[in-house]
Amino acid sequence: MQERSLDRAQAHKPIVIEVAGEPLGVVVPHADGGYRFLAVKLPAFAIDGQQFETVEKAHFAVSQAVRKGGADAA
Numbered sequence: 528m529q530e531r532s533l534d535r536a537q538a539h540k541p542i543v544i545e546v547a548g549e550p551l552g553v554v555v556p557h558a559d560g561g562y563r564f565l566a567v568k569l570p571a572f573a574i575d576g577q578q579f580e581t582v583e584k585a586h587f588a589v590s591q592a593v594r595k596g597g598a599d600a601a
Contacts, residue, residue: 541565542582544589551593554585564589570596 541553544564551571554562557578564585566575570593579585 544571544582544586546586546590546593551589554579554582 539556541555542562543550544552544554549568551568552564552566552575554564557563559578561578561580562582562585563576563578564571564574566572571589573592573596574588577585577588579588
């Protein structure tokens with residue numbers, strides 16, 4: 528029984544999303560499938576809470592948000 532709970536914990540482990548070597552947030556598996564993004568740094572807050580089909584799509588969206596945020600500041 529205990530081994531099963533360890534497997535479940537591993538399956539729900541957050542995945543860090545980094546852009547240019549800087550951690551900007553994590554994605555966690557969502558109950559409805561896919562992944563929910565949780566921002567931890569200001570440049571990524573524009574997409575905080577959004578849901579993505581894959582980790583790769585979340586990473587791309589974070590990259591775009593950071594790029595757009597940098598363009599707005601310039």
